[in-house]
Amino acid sequence: MGRWEPDSRGRLRKAAMELYAERGFEATTVAEIADRAGVTERTFFRQFADKREVLFAGGEGLAGAIAAAIAAAPSGASPLDAATAGVEAADGYFPERTYARRRQTIIDANPDLLERELIKLASLARSIARALRDRGVDAATATLIAEVALGLFRVAFERWIAEGETRGFGELARESVAQLRELAAPGDRHQAPAHRT
C-alpha cells in the first residue's frame, strides 16, 4: 500500500456497499471491506468511524446545504417556499441514484441502520426549523413547516429512488410541494362536490 491512496474513501464505500448487498450488513467486517478496497484497516478507520458510518457519512453536508438554501431564499418567500427551497437544495448532496437505491435497501433491511436514519432525519427537521426561525419565522410555524418539509423530503426521496424514475430530485420535490398545496387548498378538489358555495 503506497503512501498515497487516491480515492480510498470512494473505493471503501463501493466495497462496503457490495459486501453489504452480498452478505448482509451484519455479517460484513471492516477487515473484509478494507481487503476488497485494497487498503488497510487503518485506512478504513482514517475515513470512517465504523461500518455504519460508511452509509451515513456526508449527512452533515446535506443538513448544512438545506439550511443554507433556506437562509438564501428571497426575503419575501413564505415559510413553506423557503423550506421548499431547502429541500430542493438537497439534490446536489445525494449520491448517484443507483447507489442511493442500494443504500436504502440495506438500511431498510437492518433495524439498527433504520433507527440511525430516523435519528438523522429528526435532526434534519430540527435544523430546518432553526433555519426558518433565523429568517424571523415564529417558533410554532417553524416547527410545523419543518415537520411538513421533512415529510416532503421523504416523499420526494422515495419517489426519486423508485425503480424506473428518471426525473431529478429537485423536480420531484417541487411536484410534492405542489401536490400538498393542492391537497391543502380550502376548496379541495378531492372533496365531494356537495354543498359547495
Place this chain on the structure above:
Amino acid sequence: MGRWEPDSRGRLRKAAMELYAERGFEATTVAEIADRAGVTERTFFRQFADKREVLFAGGEGLAGAIAAAIAAAPSGASPLDAATAGVEAADGYFPERTYARRRQTIIDANPDLLERELIKLASLARSIARALRDRGVDAATATLIAEVALGLFRVAFERWIAEGETRGFGELARESVAQLRELAAPGDRHQAPAHRT
C-alpha cells in the same frame, strides 16, 4: 402478594415513571420498579416485556384508533381531512397530560428510547398511509398526506405537552391543520405583497 393484584399495571407504570425521573432510565432496574409498586418481578413481566415497554405500551391502540377514525371519515372527505380526523382521534389514547410530559422528558434524555419512539412514529405514518389507501386514495397521495399528518401529529403533541397549555389535543390538532392550510394556500398571506395580481 394476593392472587388478585388490582391495577398492578397502573401501579407499575407509576412506580417506573417515578424511578426513571429520580434515578434516570438506565439506572433503574425491573426489581426496583416491582418493589416500589408492591408486586413481584413476575407480575412486572406479565404486564411488560421489559422496562422500555412501560413507556411504549398502548402504542398499537393509538395506531389502531387513528386508522379506525380515518376509515370512519365521511366518504366525501378529502385525504387531508380524513387524515386529520385520524390525528384528532389520537386524543382519547393519550395518557393524562402530566404523565405525558414526564414520559417525554425521560424519552428525550435517552437516545435508545428516542430511537424506539422514532421507529414507532415511522410505523404510525405507514399505518396512516395504509388507512388512506384503503379509502381509495392513490399510493403517492397517501404517502404524502401520511407524512404530513405525522408532522401535524408531532406538532400538536409538542404543543399539547408544552408547559401551561390547557387546550385539548384534538383542538391543537385542528389548529395545526388550519395553520398548514393557511401556510400552503397559493395566495400565501405570509408572502411579501409585491407583484400580487
